[in-house]
Amino acid sequence: MPLPESAPRKHVHTRAIEYRGYERDDGMWDIEAHMTDVKTYTFKNNWRGEVKIGEPLHEMLLRVTIDNDFTIRDVIAVTDSSPFQMCPDITPVYKNLVGIKMGLGWRKAIRMKVGGVEGCTHLTELLFPMATVAMQTIWPLMRNKKNKSDSDIDKTEKRPMVLDTCHAWASDSPVVKENALKFYTGK
Numbered sequence: 001m002p003l004p005e006s007a008p009r010k011h012v013h014t015r016a017i018e019y020r021g022y023e024r025d026d027g028m029w030d031i032e033a034h035m036t037d038v039k040t041y042t043f044k045n046n047w048r049g050e051v052k053i054g055e056p057l058h059e060m061l062l063r064v065t066i067d068n069d070f071t072i073r074d075v076i077a078v079t080d081s082s083p084f085q086m087c088p089d090i091t092p093v094y095k096n097l098v099g100i101k102m103g104l105g106w107r108k109a110i111r112m113k114v115g116g117v118e119g120c121t122h123l124t125e126l127l128f129p130m131a132t133v134a135m136q137t138i139w140p141l142m143r144n145k146k147n148k149s150d151s152d153i154d155k156t157e158k159r160p161m162v163l164d165t166c167h168a169w170a171s172d173s174p175v176v177k178e179n180a181l182k183f184y185t186g187k
Contacts, residue, residue: 014038019129021137024065028073031134033062033126036081047085056081062094062126066134068142070102070161077123090120102131103161135161159183 015037022030037058045051059081065074077094079087096113100106110127113119160180162169169175172186 012040019133021133029066031064031130035060060122064130072097072100102134106131
């Protein structure tokens with residue numbers, strides 16, 4: 001369902017963000033983000049001179065490589081377009097995220113390493129949804145592989161990382177009852 005009609009307006013800015021998840025041949029996983037900010041008008045910029053219509057004010061890319069336990073093994077951050085010459089200088093600090101595990105406390109861990117002046121607002125914001133993208137990338141394939149190799153339900157299954165993170169995955173919801181009965185707390 002689309003949004004309802006708005007008051008008359010003029011389009012001035014577009015932020016586009018795309019996430020992609022990849023299964024690597026070496027058993028790792030790459031989660032990538034690409035973000036652009038473009039304006040519908042030309043404007044002056046002290047460093048770049050002029051930013052033309054449709055030319056990115058910001059263009060940033062991020063690749064986080066994780067293992068099957070959702071632990072970060074590598075990070076590559078790139079700033080291709082920015083409003084200030086110094087913006088790309090911060091990208092190497094994103095390597096400081098190596099060793100952090102996606103899951104409970106993910107956002108806090110990111111803020112501790114690359115929050116505020118220790119990082120770039122835009123690159124750091126791209127990290128937050130990556131845990132969800134990683135889950136969407138990895139879990140269906142892991143579940144499929146598990147089902148092919150073992151017909152019985154694994155009795156030692158770990159607590160799902162998504163448990164109690166949203167309405168549908170509340171520990172007492174029918175979704176948990178159907179998909180993770182061992183952790184179901186409802187009646």
